[in-house]
Amino acid sequence: QSALTQPASVSGSPGQSITISCTGTSSDVGGYNYVSWYQQHPGKAPKLMIYDVSNRPSGVSNRFSGSKSGNTASLTISGLQAEDEADYYCSSYTSSNSYVFGTGTKVTVL
């Protein structure tokens, strides 16, 4: 199973909105509404930000939102803040009853 494809980096100024894409296939992203997103600060463990494509866990800012179209899922961060600077990973359940992660995206706040 190949890793889901994400852009290596995305940047934006404070207050702006950015979107990170996560492209897979019909056997993973496109086949199930089981995409999740994780934020990882340097040296820290990943933190769940979005589950089941568009749901936010309790405690996660509503500036984070998720969506999906076909084989591509997206994470949008609105009102970008300095604390949002981190690596972001998508993940999807697959038809092989396994899980695959994305290649990761480094978000830089300019």
Add this chain to the structure above:
Amino acid sequence: QVQLQESGPGLVKPSETLSLTCTVSGASISSYDWSWIRQPPGKGLEWIGDIYSSGTTNYNPSLKSRVTISADTSKNQFSLKLSSVTAADTAVHYCARRRSWYNWFDPWGQGTLVTVSS
């Protein structure tokens, strides 16, 4: 509040077996599914496998021949064994909870770096 803590040797020799334990507090391991996930230095995340609340296991096909995940309910711990390791297995290893029938990982342990080197 559920907390997970990985433990085990930080250095393993090539061809030997990597062994890690995840100690869970705040939840019974018999009530949820649990996962191991790894991250080579500077690289992305890779799902290693799950142990379900029933004790059944499910592994990444690419690692299946070398992976064993088991649980010790008396200690509220679950463990990872990866055999015949090479330098490519050097990674930070995380344990995480994955609720039964749900498809996300939360929370995660802090992670532990295992280096494969002679």
